[in-house]
Structures are given as structure tokens and as C-alpha cells.
Amino acid sequence: MKLITVQRETIEEKRYTPKMGELFTKVTYIKKAFLSIPIKTIHKYRETYYGEVKDCEACSLAR
Template identity: 75%
Template sequence: MRLITVKRVTKVEKRFTPKMGELLTKVTYIRKHILSIPIQTIHKYRETYYGKIKDCKSCELAR
């Protein structure tokens, strides 16, 4: 049994960009787990409407 695992989880979230306004997008989180308890988010990225992959730092959480 492994103590440390890395898991990928995809959620649909509301995001806000100044150019497009509010949008719903799929956000993928890569997290480190110890005994199935999430410890640290290593990276998160989102998929755009056109299928491109972007970092989540370019958009904010919706208000």
C-alpha cells in the first residue's frame, strides 16, 4: 500500500475573465494525498471553450 499518491480531479467551476465575463469551465486539480487525505495542490489548470489548456492564474474566481 502506498502512503503518498498523486490524484487528478476535474470540477466545473465559475470563473471570471475581464474579456469574456463570467464563464463555466472545467478545472483540473493535481493534488498530493497521504492516506487518501489531500495535503497539497501541486498544479491546477483549465480547459478553454476551444480546447486549449491554460493556467488558472489568468482568471479569477467568480464573484
């Protein structure tokens, strides 16, 4: 049995970008878990409408 695992979770969130305004996008979180309890978010990224993968730092949750 592994004590520390890495889990991926995809959630649809509302994001805001200056160029496009508000948009709903799928955000994937990569989390470190200890005994299936999430401890820390290692990385999060989103996929654009054109299939590109971008870091979530480029857009914010609110205006």
C-alpha cells in the same frame, strides 16, 4: 500500499475573465495525498472552449 499518491480531480467552476466575462469551465486540480487524504494542491489548470489548456492564474474567481 503506497503512502503518498497524486490524485486528479475535475470540478466545474464559475470563473471571470476580463475579455469573456463570467464563464463556467472545468478546472482540474492535481493534489498530493497521504493515505488518500489530500494534503497539498500541486497545480490547477482549465480547458478553454477551443480545447487549449491554460493555467488558472489568468482568471479569477470573482470580479
